[in-house]
Amino acid sequence: MSSGGGLRRRADLGTLTDGHVQRFEALLSKSRVVTSPHDLESYNTDWLKQTKGQSRVVLRPKTVEEVSAIMRICSEENLAVCPQGGNTGLVGGSVPVFDEVIVSMSLMRNIIGVDPLGGTVSCEAGCVLEEVNSHVDKQGLMMPYDLGSKGSCQIGGNISTCAGGLRLIRYGSQHANLLGIQAVLANGDVLDCMSGHRKDNTGYHLRQLFLGAEGTLGIVTGAVINCPPKPAAVSLAFLGMEDYSNVLATLTTAKQMLSETLSSCEMMDNVCMEAVVGKLGLRSPLDRHNFYMVLETQASNQEHDRHKMDNFLRELFDNGSIQNGTVTSEPSKINTLWKLRERIIEGLSRDKEVLTYDLTFRHAKCYDIVHAMRERLKKHEATVSCCGHIGDGNVHLNIQADKFTDSLRAEIEPFVYDWTWKNGGSISAEHGIGLYKRRHLHRAKGTTPWLETMRAIKKTMDPAGILNPYKVIVDPREMADDKHFETASVLDN
Amino acid sequence: MSSGGGLRRRADLGTLTDGHVQRFEALLSKSRVVTSPHDLESYNTDWLKQTKGQSRVVLRPKTVEEVSAIMRICSEENLAVCPQGGNTGLVGGSVPVFDEVIVSMSLMRNIIGVDPLGGTVSCEAGCVLEEVNSHVDKQGLMMPYDLGSKGSCQIGGNISTCAGGLRLIRYGSQHANLLGIQAVLANGDVLDCMSGHRKDNTGYHLRQLFLGAEGTLGIVTGAVINCPPKPAAVSLAFLGMEDYSNVLATLTTAKQMLSETLSSCEMMDNVCMEAVVGKLGLRSPLDRHNFYMVLETQASNQEHDRHKMDNFLRELFDNGSIQNGTVTSEPSKINTLWKLRERIIEGLSRDKEVLTYDLTFRHAKCYDIVHAMRERLKKHEATVSCCGHIGDGNVHLNIQADKFTDSLRAEIEPFVYDWTWKNGGSISAEHGIGLYKRRHLHRAKGTTPWLETMRAIKKTMDPAGILNPYKVIVDPREMADDKHFETASVLDN
Numbered sequence: 013m014s015s016g017g018g019l020r021r022r023a024d025l026g027t028l029t030d031g032h033v034q035r036f037e038a039l040l041s042k043s044r045v046v047t048s049p050h051d052l053e054s055y056n057t058d059w060l061k062q063t064k065g066q067s068r069v070v071l072r073p074k075t076v077e078e079v080s081a082i083m084r085i086c087s088e089e090n091l092a093v094c095p096q097g098g099n100t101g102l103v104g105g106s107v108p109v110f111d112e113v114i115v116s117m118s119l120m121r122n123i124i125g126v127d128p129l130g131g132t133v134s135c136e137a138g139c140v141l142e143e144v145n146s147h148v149d150k151q152g153l154m155m156p157y158d159l160g161s162k163g164s165c166q167i168g169g170n171i172s173t174c175a176g177g178l179r180l181i182r183y184g185s186q187h188a189n190l191l192g193i194q195a196v197l198a199n200g201d202v203l204d205c206m207s208g209h210r211k212d213n214t215g216y217h218l219r220q221l222f223l224g225a226e227g228t229l230g231i232v233t234g235a236v237i238n239c240p241p242k243p244a245a246v247s248l249a250f251l252g253m254e255d256y257s258n259v260l261a262t263l264t265t266a267k268q269m270l271s272e273t274l275s276s277c278e279m280m281d282n283v284c285m286e287a288v289v290g291k292l293g294l295r296s297p298l299d300r301h302n303f304y305m306v307l308e309t310q311a312s313n314q315e316h317d318r319h320k321m322d323n324f325l326r327e328l329f330d331n332g333s334i335q336n337g338t339v340t341s342e343p344s345k346i347n348t349l350w351k352l353r354e355r356i357i358e359g360l361s362r363d364k365e366v367l368t369y370d371l372t373f374r375h376a377k378c379y380d381i382v383h384a385m386r387e388r389l390k391k392h393e394a395t396v397s398c399c400g401h402i403g404d405g406n407v408h409l410n411i412q413a414d415k416f417t418d419s420l421r422a423e424i425e426p427f428v429y430d431w432t433w434k435n436g437g438s439i440s441a442e443h444g445i446g447l448y449k450r451r452h453l454h455r456a457k458g459t460t461p462w463l464e465t466m467r468a469i470k471k472t473m474d475p476a477g478i479l480n481p482y483k484v485i486v487d488p489r490e491m492a493d494d495k496h497f498e499t500a501s502v503l504d505n
Numbered sequence: 506m507s508s509g510g511g512l513r514r515r516a517d518l519g520t521l522t523d524g525h526v527q528r529f530e531a532l533l534s535k536s537r538v539v540t541s542p543h544d545l546e547s548y549n550t551d552w553l554k555q556t557k558g559q560s561r562v563v564l565r566p567k568t569v570e571e572v573s574a575i576m577r578i579c580s581e582e583n584l585a586v587c588p589q590g591g592n593t594g595l596v597g598g599s600v601p602v603f604d605e606v607i608v609s610m611s612l613m614r615n616i617i618g619v620d621p622l623g624g625t626v627s628c629e630a631g632c633v634l635e636e637v638n639s640h641v642d643k644q645g646l647m648m649p650y651d652l653g654s655k656g657s658c659q660i661g662g663n664i665s666t667c668a669g670g671l672r673l674i675r676y677g678s679q680h681a682n683l684l685g686i687q688a689v690l691a692n693g694d695v696l697d698c699m700s701g702h703r704k705d706n707t708g709y710h711l712r713q714l715f716l717g718a719e720g721t722l723g724i725v726t727g728a729v730i731n732c733p734p735k736p737a738a739v740s741l742a743f744l745g746m747e748d749y750s751n752v753l754a755t756l757t758t759a760k761q762m763l764s765e766t767l768s769s770c771e772m773m774d775n776v777c778m779e780a781v782v783g784k785l786g787l788r789s790p791l792d793r794h795n796f797y798m799v800l801e802t803q804a805s806n807q808e809h810d811r812h813k814m815d816n817f818l819r820e821l822f823d824n825g826s827i828q829n830g831t832v833t834s835e836p837s838k839i840n841t842l843w844k845l846r847e848r849i850i851e852g853l854s855r856d857k858e859v860l861t862y863d864l865t866f867r868h869a870k871c872y873d874i875v876h877a878m879r880e881r882l883k884k885h886e887a888t889v890s891c892c893g894h895i896g897d898g899n900v901h902l903n904i905q906a907d908k909f910t911d912s913l914r915a916e917i918e919p920f921v922y923d924w925t926w927k928n929g930g931s932i933s934a935e936h937g938i939g940l941y942k943r944r945h946l947h948r949a950k951g952t953t954p955w956l957e958t959m960r961a962i963k964k965t966m967d968p969a970g971i972l973n974p975y976k977v978i979v980d981p982r983e984m985a986d987d988k989h990f991e992t993a994s995v996l997d998n
Contacts, residue, residue: 129757129868130898152761176704185704187713188681201954209865210897211669211678211934213717214942214949215977216959220680220713224706241760264622267734268645271805272765312764316809372702375622404703405623441704449707456707461694465966466709472965473958484708 021110022481022489026090028068028111036071039081044119046070055114058107059100063447065108067094074119076194076202076233082115083231084200092478095227097169098140100161102370103446105226106169109482115231117168124234126151132191132208134236137168144237153239156183160354168232174224176442181403182275182310183240186223192236193219195229198474208236221469226444227480229473243275243310245317248346249325251337252301256379259303259402261333263375266307266403269324273317276308277403278353281382284399284410287359288352294359296352297338305402306353314341356399357410364395364412367424371407371432372441378407384431385409385424392420406441429455445484453485514603515974515982519583521561521604529564532574537612539563548607551600552593556940558601560587567612569687569695569726575608576724577693585971588720590662591633593654595863596939598719599662602975608724610661617727619644625684625701627729630661637730646732649676653847661725667717669935674896675768675803676733679716685729686712688722691967701729714962719937720973722966736768736803738810741839742818744830745794749872752796752895754826756868759800759896762817766810769801770896771846774875777892777903780852781845787852789845790831798895799846807834849892850903857888857905860917864900864925865934871900877924878902878917885913899934922948938977946978 036045046052047069056065073079086093094112108114117138124134128151135144141162145155157177159165165175171193174186183189192208205219222232253259259279266274282302288294298304311317321339328334340346360366371381378400385396393413400407409428413420429439433455440449440456453463466485470477477487529538539545540562549558566572579586587605601607610631617627621644628637634655638648650670652658658668664686667679676682685701698712715725746752752772759767775795781787791797804810814832821827833839853859864874875891882889886906893900902921906913922932926948933942933949946956959978963970970980 127867129753129760131760174706174710176706180704184677184681187710188677197954197958201957203954203958205950205955207929207931207950209931209934211673211865211894211899212931212949213667213669213933213935213937214931215717215938215946215956216722216962217667217680217713217717218955218958218962220710220716223713224708224710229709241764243764260622267622267624269805271734271736272803273805310765312762312766313809313813316806316812319809320806372704374620401704406704436700438700438702438705438707440706441702442706444706445708453708456705457698457700461690461696462698462711463708464694465690465696465711468965469709469711469962472961 019109019482020490022487024090024489025092025478025481028091028113032085032089032091033069035085036069036082040071040073040078044072044074046072055096055099055116056107058104060102063104063107063109065094066111067108067114068111070114070116072116072119076196079115079196079231079233080200080202083196083198086113086478087199087476090476090478092481094480095231097138097166097172098161098164100165101169101173101446102443103448105173105444105446105480105483109447112481117166120233123147126153128152130210131239131241132236133239134192134206134208134234135167136234137166137232139167141165141167141170148239149242152242154242156189156238156240157186167235167237171223171232171235172225172227173444176401176404176406178276178278178401180401181277187220189238190219190223190235191238193222193232194234195222196231196233198230198476198479203230206234206236224444226446226484228470228484229479243312245311245314245341246343246346247309247317247321247339247341248349249307249321249337249339250297250349251305251307251328251334252298253303253305253334255302258333259305260375261331262305262328263403265324265327265331265333269327270307270309270320273309273311273320274307274403275310276306278306278400279402280304280353280356280399281397283395283397284356284360285352287362288355291359291362292355294352294355297349298336301335306349353399360397360410360412364414365416367411367416369409369428370441370443371409372405372438373407373435375402375405377435377437378402378405380435381407381409381428381431385411385428388423388427392423394420426452426455447483450484450486512602512975513983515980517583517982518585518971518974521584521606525578525582525584526562528578529562529575533564533566533571537565537567539565548589548592548609549600551597553595556597556600556602558587559604560601560607561604563607563609565609565612569689572608572689572724572726573693573695576689576691579606579971580692580969583969583971585974587973588724590631590659590665591654591657593658594662594666594939595936596941598666598937598939598973598976602940605974610659613726616640619646621645623703624732624734625729626732627685627699627701627727628660629727630659630725632660634658634660634663641732642735645735647735649682649731649733650679660728660730664715664725664728665718665720666937667935669894669897669899671769671771671894673894674770680713682731683712683716683728684731686715686725687727688715689724689726691723691969691972696723699727699729717937719939719977721963721977722972736805738804738807738834739836739839740802740810740814740832740834741842742800742814742830742832743790743842744798744800744821744827745791746796746798746827748795751826752798753868754824755798755821756896758817758820758824758826762820763800763802763813766802766804766813767800767896768803769799771799771893772895773797773846773849773892774890776888776890777849777853778845780855781848784852784855785848787845787848790842791829794828799842846892853890853903853905857907858909860904860909862902862921863934863936864902865898865931866900866928868895868898870928870930871895871898873928874900874902874921874924878904878921881916881920885916887913919945919948940976943977943979
């Protein structure tokens with residue numbers, strides 16, 4: 013666990029004083045200004061327990077007006093701020109690096125309203141994903157995305173990291189589903205675009221700027237989100253196949269035959285399966301195969317859905333894409349089968365250390381990174397495996413070792429990022445850049461003018477650089493390098 | 506038709522000289538530098554024939570490098586630029602107001618590639634929508650949006666106006682479908698984000714900034730667009746009902762019963778129907794009703810699709826939502842029925858002048874604007890009607906008159922924008938702001954800080970204000986007011 017590491021605190025930023033704390037207490041009352049070292053611990057520590065900040069104060073606003081007043085004070089006093097949602101991020105973006113003031117959104121958890129006919133929910137940023145889903149469920153709607161961390165991650169964090177998840181193939185990205193936003197800017201101004209129209213072409217679409225900005229352009233305080241109708245029928249196919257070309261053939265067939273009903277298309281290799289079966293004791297419905305896929309459909313008519321699934325399975329057997337497979341529409345069986353995919357990282361890390369990389373490629377290239385990494389690490393005691401949202405071209409490359417020594421780690425990074433960049437991939441599909449990957453950002457879309465435009469927008473919206481400093485892009489006011497943080501996330505969904 | 510009207514040319518902008526023309530000719534060859542007044546005519550005139558610019562030169566680049574070189578020259582010489590696609594825009598955004606250099610994208614019409622498995626097409630910005638659709642059709646894919654102007658509108662223009670169209674309810678907005686972009690910035694730098702991954706969380710999602718920016722932040726030169734699988738089955742229901750509450754009930758039932766297959770949900774009132782039947786001689790499949798709806802489904806299985814449609818129609822009859830209705834899966838009949846919706850504006854404007862407003866509201870409020878406008882105009886010889894993409898909460902309010910006198914027009918505007926704003930609507934659902942609506946932009950999302958943030962981003966990305974000036978936002982360097990342009994679009998889709 014690190015605190016600041018090789019990175020130096022920006023000298024231009026203000027330092028928290030007792031006077032500041034008193035101003036915050038006057039604003040929020042004492043009970044919502046956390047200063048006890050014991051209570052600060054969990055806010056300062058990221059979910060991966062890789063990074064620990066040194067913040068001396070957590071503020072817990074209940075209203076957008078309070079967030080605005082906080083930002084006015086911080087802007088006046090040049091105090092850096094780290095906005096924090098459920099603190100489930102995987103790139104060190106949600107905890108302070110030094111003494112940034114933590115603004116926790118956890119008390120802003122009102123659901124403002126649901127429009128059943130329009131299919132939208134308006135809520136405050138601190139709402140927990142699973143709670144919002146339960147709420148809209150009562151109106152026959154569902155949240156358009158599903159994340160492993162749904163029990164604790166918050167809507168504001170989902171937006172700020174542009175979270176992907178399991179059902180993007182069907183319901184689209186956050187860009188597709190974010191219909192309105194409310195955000196507090198660096199100077200305390202409130203940007204209110206909460207009308208939530210499905211169509212609204214009145215000037216620049218500013219709400220989209222906050223997707224994936226990881227709290228560096230403003231603090232998201234509210235959102236309007238598209239909610240599709242809850243499906244009447246859900247089915248799941250669990251398939252085993254010989255090689256990666258069969259995975260691609262199955263995906264092609266699924267797009268044709270399951271088409272509008274396909275809601276998830278996941279892949280895992282045999283190393284992943286052996287981990288959940290061997291280490292966690294889960295039961296596989298199939299014998300051993302080199303590759304496995306989980307395909308889920310969500311549809312409005314049970315009979316049609318099951319008919320499509322059965323035809324699909326028959327076609328896969330007939331065209332030789334799969335060696336074996338099973339289909340179920342039974343909710344408890346669906347849940348059990350999903351665990352085989354969802355608990356992979358837990359299985360892999362049961363008695364090893366694990367590094368996970370979240371990468372996107374064109375589908376045909378997705379598994380090449382595994383071969384490349386196995387070749388590179390063949391003289392090391394390390395196991396390389398792969399799982400992921402293959403329908404979206406998004407794979408999670410997992411590397412297990414007893415201990416990641418500096419020399420082993422040097423074999424892996426920056427190789428994995430370079431290989432990805434050279435092969436037209438993305439070094440962060442859904443987890444973001446945060447603290448851990450910002451030194452590799454030039455391996456994302458090249459350098460200028462992409463990086464320059466990002467910097468210009470950051471400078472325009474937060475000239476003093478007080479919003480979540482040391483994250484996403486390197487500020488010119490930072491003097492030291494931060495290579496200490498060039499680590500990948502240890503855990504992954 | 507106006508040329509500049511009450512608006513004054515910005516004095517800080519450069520003036521085209523023979524020397525500039527020679528530099529452009531050296532860059533592009535004479536054949537791609539248009540200077541003859543006769544040839545300039547169509548480029549200077551907008552599709553509505555409401556605005557005529559006075560540009561003296563049209564440049565027709567074939568490559569992004571040429572666009573970049575053009576912008577370097579214009580930036581050096583402070584020459585204003587009006588990027589132009591198919592020139593089918595409805596808010597005066599695609600023609601110059603004064604002597605801006607027109608950069609026509611029509612020669613950049615290469616389709617770069619199709620990824621059949623990923624479901625994407627990469628193309629240059631000058632590609633015509635219908636041509637791209639025909640191209641991806643051969644690979645079993647379709648473009649995710651359909652516009653009335655598809656035979657001439659271009660991809661770059663679709664992006665720059667964030668075009669909506671008929672199938673947004675199913676396939677999502679441009680935000681959902683734009684996966685990559687290439688754009689030339691004001692200084693000539695090329696922003697290249699053409700990797701086109703479905704998931705890519707590496708820094709700010711800059712491509713989204715160009716959606717709806719109407720050429721004011723950069724010239725879009727290429728794009729990667731999500732293409733869903735082409736449907737195997739298409740069905741269409743044409744329904745007649747008593748009142749607007751039946752329209753809403755039908756939409757509710759459609760969302761439940763047609764669900765994932767629903768691809769269009771359109772509405773028109775009896776004034777619209779009488780125009781296409783009475784003035785254009787089209788044949789309605791139904792007797793007279795107060796309201797009509799067109800619902801289309803696109804699905805992968807003909808039998809399932811038809812079964813869903815039949816059940817849907819039976820339910821509507823049973824619950825009393827409709828008075829009459831017909832369903833077809835026959836392509837020629839589907840085309841014929843679509844004409845009843847698509848040719849409304851043509852029918853309404855056959856022997857009258859027509860003003861059309863493109864508005865979004867919450868569904869329950871959509872038809873209230875018609876009642877409000879009828880009440881307001883009851884002493885005038887004007888007919889108010891309504892059609893639109895009701896599934897998206899997007900209506901087109903149409904007003905017919907023999908002649909829109911200044912006094913009649915003053916009754917309509919700014920009333921229509923004020924009413925929309927006060928009732929939580931959007932004054933431009935899918936057409937944009939352009940030249941005509943920019944003075945009403947404060948009736949879009951309030952004033953500061955929304956408008957200020959827009960201005961700050963514009964200033965950052967185009968400090969000299971040379972990209973499509975006089976459009977979207979008012980530049981402080983403009984001195985005169987431009988109330989002359991406070992007109993709505995005359996034609997509409």
